[in-house]
Amino acid sequence: MQIIVKIPPISSEWFKIFQIEKTFVKELGIYTNALPSLKNFQNEYNLNDFNIYDIFPHHYGGRLSLENGNLGSKIN
Numbered sequence: 614m615q616i617i618v619k620i621p622p623i624s625s626e627w628f629k630i631f632q633i634e635k636t637f638v639k640e641l642g643i644y645t646n647a648l649p650s651l652k653n654f655q656n657e658y659n660l661n662d663f664n665i666y667d668i669f670p671h672h673y674g675g676r677l678s679l680e681n682g683n684l685g686s687k688i689n
Contacts, residue, residue, distance in 0.1 A: 617670070637677060644672035 619640075621633045648669055655665050 616673075641675045641677065644669075644675065648672070 619637075621637070622628050622631060651666065
């Protein structure tokens with residue numbers, strides 16, 4: 614199994630460039646909300662395999678902090 618793990622940059626310079634307080638939240642939202650909605654839409658309209666748009670990696674889970682209530686997602 615190939616897995617990609619993303620962590621925030623250590624350097625304060627890179628931290629500012631990537632604006633992780635915004636980008637990480639948005640990316641997690643894509644994987645936990647937008648992509649499941651896209652898959653449900655495709656299934657609801659019975660698109661055949663040729664027309665299904667499935668190019669994104671499987672999302673196993675994510676979190677934004679180590680604190681409880683961190684807006685993270687459960688591991689699927």
